[in-house]
Amino acid sequence: MSNKVIHAIYNDDDVLLDAVHKxxxxxxxxxxxxxxFPVHGLDKAMGLAPTRIAIxxxxxxxxxxxxxxxxxxxxxxxxxxxxxxxxxSFSYLQNMPAFVPIMFELTVFFAAHLMVITFYMRxxxxxxxxxxxxxxxxxxxxxxxxxxxxxxxxELVSFFMSTGAVEVLxxxxx
Numbered sequence: 001m002s003n004k005v006i007h008a009i010y011n012d013d014d015v016l017l018d019a020v021h022k023x024x025x026x027x028x029x030x031x032x033x034x035x036x037f038p039v040h041g042l043d044k045a046m047g048l049a050p051t052r053i054a055i056x057x058x059x060x061x062x063x064x065x066x067x068x069x070x071x072x073x074x075x076x077x078x079x080x081x082x083x084x085x086x087x088x089s090f091s092y093l094q095n096m097p098a099f100v101p102i103m104f105e106l107t108v109f110f111a112a113h114l115m116v117i118t119f120y121m122r123x124x125x126x127x128x129x130x131x132x133x134x135x136x137x138x139x140x141x142x143x144x145x146x147x148x149x150x151x152x153x154x155e156l157v158s159f160f161m162s163t164g165a166v167e168v169l170x171x172x173x174x
Contacts, residue, residue, distance in 0.1 A: 003174060004149040005031065007134060008160040009142050009167040013039045016143040019163035020045040023147060026159065032146045034138040056118055057111050064110025068103045134171070142166075 010016040017039065023030055030046055043050075073092045076082070076099075081089035089095065120126075138144045149156060153170055160168045 003172065004153065005171050005173045006147045006149055006153070006156055006160060007167075007169040007171055008145045008147065008163070008165040009135065009137070009169070010145070010164060011142055011166050012164075013143060015164040016145065017041060017045055019145060019160070019165065022163050023145070023160075028147050028156070028159075029150075030145060030147055034133055034135070034144040034146070036139055036141060036143070039143075053115060053118070057115050060114040060118075061107045061111040063114070064107040065103055067110065068099075068106035071106075072099045072102060 008019065010019060013035070016033070016035070020030065020033065020042065024045070024047060033042060033046065035042070069092075076095065077089055077092050083089065092099075133139065134146065135142065135144050145160075147156070147160075149170065157168045157170065
């Protein structure tokens, strides 16, 4: 069985979106799309599931808030209580208004950093990983749609040329 794929290269994001719609309506499987910048609506056009990064961000923020509350309660109330500006150090609730900026900062810190780590792990972007980009032009000003060949490749090449591709290549992928 051959692992041939077609690389249809476009030079406009609107033409790419239209080509993705036509390709999906023709029941061809789009394996990947490479773009130099995020294209609005491309995920829906490709039929990808919605992202759950917002839920993960909320949970990471809750972790940061919990760490901040636990840390401030332990350090400022239980372990080493100090009289700062006449504020009582008997309970956490009496001092909580002074701790709000710290709680906010640690919530944002945990949410941001853990989201970045989650993105890298989910995208499998490990250190020293080889680039998977098949064409260097997609980092500058071109868009590439990769579609598997499972039939007559001449028909597929003419189909992608009719969608507005400036270049169509048949590549043996390993």
